[in-house]
Amino acid sequence: MKRGILGGLIGFFLLAMMVLLIGFNLTKPRVLVLHSGERTNGWDQRIDEGIRTALARNRRPVSVHWYYLGMERFALEEERQDAAKQARRAIEQIRPHIVLAVDDEAQAYVARHYAEPPGSPKAADPVTRIVYAAIDGQPASYGYEGATNVSGVLERLPLAAMRETLLTLRNGQPARVAVIGPDDATGAAQLQQVKAFDWGPHRLVAERLVPDFVAWKEAVAQLDAQADVLIVLSFGGLPQGGGSSRPVPMKEIATWVEAHAKALPIGVGTSFVESGGCLAIAPSPREMGELAMQMSLAWLRAVANGRPAVPPPVAGAHYRVALRESALKARGLTLPSIYVEAARLDHNRYP
Numbered sequence: 001m002k003r004g005i006l007g008g009l010i011g012f013f014l015l016a017m018m019v020l021l022i023g024f025n026l027t028k029p030r031v032l033v034l035h036s037g038e039r040t041n042g043w044d045q046r047i048d049e050g051i052r053t054a055l056a057r058n059r060r061p062v063s064v065h066w067y068y069l070g071m072e073r074f075a076l077e078e079e080r081q082d083a084a085k086q087a088r089r090a091i092e093q094i095r096p097h098i099v100l101a102v103d104d105e106a107q108a109y110v111a112r113h114y115a116e117p118p119g120s121p122k123a124a125d126p127v128t129r130i131v132y133a134a135i136d137g138q139p140a141s142y143g144y145e146g147a148t149n150v151s152g153v154l155e156r157l158p159l160a161a162m163r164e165t166l167l168t169l170r171n172g173q174p175a176r177v178a179v180i181g182p183d184d185a186t187g188a189a190q191l192q193q194v195k196a197f198d199w200g201p202h203r204l205v206a207e208r209l210v211p212d213f214v215a216w217k218e219a220v221a222q223l224d225a226q227a228d229v230l231i232v233l234s235f236g237g238l239p240q241g242g243g244s245s246r247p248v249p250m251k252e253i254a255t256w257v258e259a260h261a262k263a264l265p266i267g268v269g270t271s272f273v274e275s276g277g278c279l280a281i282a283p284s285p286r287e288m289g290e291l292a293m294q295m296s297l298a299w300l301r302a303v304a305n306g307r308p309a310v311p312p313p314v315a316g317a318h319y320r321v322a323l324r325e326s327a328l329k330a331r332g333l334t335l336p337s338i339y340v341e342a343a344r345l346d347h348n349r350y351p
Contacts, residue, residue, distance in 0.1 A: 029097045030095065034100065035069060035102045035103070037102075042274060071083065095127065097300060099111055102289075104185040105185055114149070130147075131295050133155075134316075136186055150310070154314070165279075165281055180230060182233070183211050211241065216253070270282045281321060287317070321342045
């Protein structure tokens with residue numbers, strides 16, 4: 001009899017603990033990290049490193065979910081729209097308090113649908129808040145201007161550092177600068193930054209956004225005749241072209257550029273060097289991931305304390321150097337040791 005009572009008490013205790021645990025998990029604030037790219041993408045992995053750094057310092061319980069759109073795998077707009085629909089279904093199921101949306105495609109295809117303009121029914125008490133991370137475009141281009149539930153971290157290309165690097169490589173001589181990139185949301189936003197920048201004493205002489213790799217090759221040949229330096233914008237997911245919509249591997253693009261471009265190619269992402277290029281001056285994805293998660297956690301605390309005001313947007317301030325010494329040597333170029341050491345310390349120095 002006593003065993004039966006004891007067993008019943010243990011069972012009741014375990015059931016009560018399970019109910020409490022489920023209730024605790026259901027009441028924890030939920031954050032959905034929504035990536036434009038794939039889990040295996042080096043850029044996205046470094047964003048995640050920054051996010052996890054911020055989470056490691058957090059003392060408030062929070063439930064974090066991860067979703068990767070993998071947009072670089074899709075050349076057709078129909079495929080991209082299907083991926084976006086699946087992501088929105090995931091958001092409806094998870095009902096996150098914060099969507100931390102990474103890169104421009106995540107905003108253009110998914111996150112912008114959750115922005116609440118002033119006067120909307122949910123503007124005063126939005127269910128979901130958007131924290132964007134690493135966007136090259138202006139927030140207004142995604143309908144975020146004046147939204148009552150949106151803020152985030154802007155990605156700004158370190159063009160001043162690139163301008164100084166060109167002077168170092170060219171012994172103070174000005175350069176003719178050209179730009180090439182894919183004709184997509186990220187390419188268009190990055191190009192706007194390059195065009196708005198004061199390159200003096202250098203001159204920006206030409207730019208091309210191309211639909212595929214076939215057009216890319218043609219554009220490089222044309223730009224070579226006009227420029228000393230070729231800025232290579234983010235190029236993940238560039239279609240093959242010539243009747244094929246297959247995305248070209250980044251290694252194939254970077255090694256082709258390095259082998260065929262007469263103008264010095266400089267990437268705006270370290271993936272250019274990782275994939276075979278010679279030099280990149282790039283924003284820090286770790287910093288942007290860390291800042292975005294810090295903002296998300298602070299906003300959740302503010303809402304819980306009855307202070308739901310939208311935090312001001314911020315911009316990443318740090319940048320990274322990546323270099324491939326054999327490729328620079330093949331072009332007869334040598335960078336000061338401080339560049340080499342910076343790349344080595346950040347694990348972006350390649351032989």
